Amino acid sequence: MHDEPINRRAALGAIAAAAGAAALRPFETVAHATPAGPITRPIPSTGEELPVIGLGTWITFNVGDDAELRDECAAVMRAFFAAGGRLIDSSPMYGSAQPVIGYGLTRLGRPAALFAADKVWIGSGDRGPGQIEESRRQWGVRRFDLLQVHNLLAWEDHLATLLAMKEAGRLRHVGISTSEGRRHAEVEKIMASRPIVDFVQVTYNVLDREAERRILPLAQDRGIAVIANRPFRQGDLIRSVERHPLPAWSAEIGATSWAQVLLKFIISHPAVTCAIPATSQVAHVRENLGAATGPLPDAAMRRRMAAHVEAL
């Protein structure tokens, strides 16, 4: 499965080296702004540009067979693509989210811009290919752009499957995912091993910054794209900060709402490729994509933002 076996000492050495190199590196961003669209960042392994704001589907797209809510999800997807969005992320764990995405894509005429990111989430490695095929059928895509091993469940077996699929041209990128700071030590080991995964998905937001210590520097060093999940802590963070007035400094970073402040904090980290806020409202998806325009905070402003939100 791997060119090199995962050696804990080698892995920890690589992590330490990456963290050190990142500390010495000047704060820089490789984000690219296009005149008409959102800011993009390249996927390190392929150079393909991705808008820094994607679309998550946890809870919001699990609407079952409710025709009205399905249409609302399709409207969110329409607004997302219209604003220049590309990456939609889901998982077999998200209930009916996958068929709802498939419904939306059909309604929208299969947008060419789609970057289809899904996951494999099943305890048996042998059943992984079957689950992936079912997911692909539900999305209605020819192949996925990215498949991640969800929460590192049976990751050894699933990673072998995904790497073989990529080798055979049936998958474009391979990744792993976790959330809320779980199993970071294992995430680091996988990131430090070979073959290198293309993507890692972790929780990262203005209050949950554990990933800054080791995972984000390691991702930069190893050339791994980072997807930041739970940007609003499943809405709790937004509800918490929205009780307070928008800080005066938000104008300096071109943010007109708390959602944009929180998202700009995430996507301004140079290791982050894309944040994936989930929403069921068209107005919110437009607001979220708005965070991918205008200036991004520099290192000093990021420290100020974190301190401000922590103090609320």
Place this chain on the structure above:
Amino acid sequence: MSEWWSYTLSDFLMFSPRTYYRLLERHHAAVWPAHVAALGFGVTSLALLRRPTPARGRVISVMLAVLWAWVGWTFLWRRYGTINPAAAYGAPAFALEAALFLWLGTGPGRPRYEVSRGAAGGLGLALAVVGVALYPALAPLSGRPWRQAEVFGIAPDPTAIATLGLLVLASGRLRWELLAVPILWCSVSAATLWAMGAAEAIVPALAALLVVASAAMSGRTALALQRPPPEN
């Protein structure tokens, strides 16, 4: 599950409150006019409590069996399962409860549903009335329209609560075999509603707690009665 201590109730909630309550609304539309029959079963059960006989007890048990099978199939399996895959485990449990009511509720030694004097009688009657008649009012009290109300014999929570009440009223020993599924369902539902931020979570939680306490006290009393008197 790795690092299980880092999970909270909200981590297991995979749908929004709006989706859930719309699901109830759509379920009502899909099964109407079954409400009339369900409510008829509920009111008849309450009426049969007035003059308890073995035959009337059998009628109540059969009606409960029908309703548990119906709610398990129509709501859990066909409706709730579309947004909550765990409902696939709930539906067989509801089928099991239906089978138990047919088996234990109609066979030899079947329970007689009777409003006795004392705390247990009051608790049983109160839960039965809440489940059959009052539970739908939680919707408007929580700011939701009536069409999203949970109704006895149509939705699982009021069905389970009324069933608990009737089982508390059942004479003889309380049958844990029959209590297990409604108590478990009330616990799961309370946790789900709590994660949704719904204050009505307190109702199924309280129902389950009170019935467990009542059953435990009843069991202790039965044991004490069976014990021979102390010798002086």
